[in-house]
Amino acid sequence: MNNNNQMNIKSRLLKLIKYIEHRNIKTKEQILKLMVTFKKYKRTKINKLIGILAEFENYKKRIEKNQKIIRENAKKNLLLELLSLAEDFNRCFNSNKDKNLHIFKEGIKIINRKLWNLLKKEGIKKINSKKGDVFNTDIHEAVSIQTIKKPELKGKILNIIESGYSLNKKIIKYTKVIVGKVGKEIKPNE
Structure with missing residues (x-):
């Protein structure tokens, strides 16, 4: 038994002795009755705690089940x-492309618009970046660095x-860019 357990037991015994002295309990029967009452009280508290833990476990299971259904x-x-977009593509490609190229192109444009609207x-938003913007590692990924004059x-x-x-203000795909770097110009025959 470690020191903490021994200290804990001693502390409990001292409290029990003080309680017995305070209540003026002198007979063995009174002490036994007090111990039985204490055990019942302790059992009731433990049963309540077990009930609360069971309720919490059931709550967690309900939440997990609801989240799974939502997902x-x-x-x-x-x-x-x-699937609706895929069917639109099928209709577009199964139309007579050679005779109605204009209609085919319009169909592709409509499908493209529907896809971007979806x-x-x-929650998808395009990151607005353009040539000349300062390279920012929070939203850009440099795929190449080019020497410039x-x-x-x-x-x-x-x-x-x-x-x-x-997606909902969190980057899911960085803008891939080429970034400028000042370098020494290399002249022929040097």
């Missing part, structure tokens, strides 16, 4: 919208390779 419904709704509705373009975006996107 499944959100996934189902998104997939239904994507992404926007789901103009010092004013140092650390600035020279070209955008791929757009970046955020």
Whole structure:
């Protein structure tokens, strides 16, 4: 037994002795009756604690089940919208492309617009970056660094390779860019 347990037991015994002295309990029967009462009280408290723990476990299970249902419904709704887009693509490609090229192109434009509207509705936003902006590691990913002659373009975006996107204000895809770096110009025959 470690010292903490021994101290704890001694402390409890001292409290019990003080209680017995304070209540003026002198007989063995009175002490036994007090101990039985204490055990019942302790058992009641333990049973209440067990009940609370069981309720908490049930609550956690209900919450997990509800979250799973919410995720499944959100996934189902998104997939239904994507299926609608896939069917639009099928209709577009199965139309007679050669005779109605203009209609085919319009169909592709409509599908593209529907897809971007769906992404926007789901919380996707394009990160607005353009040539000449200062390179920012919070929203940009440098895929290449290009040596430049103009010092004013140092650390600035020279070209955008791929757009970046955020989902509910959190970056999910960084804008891929080429960044300018001032370097020594190399002359031929040096």
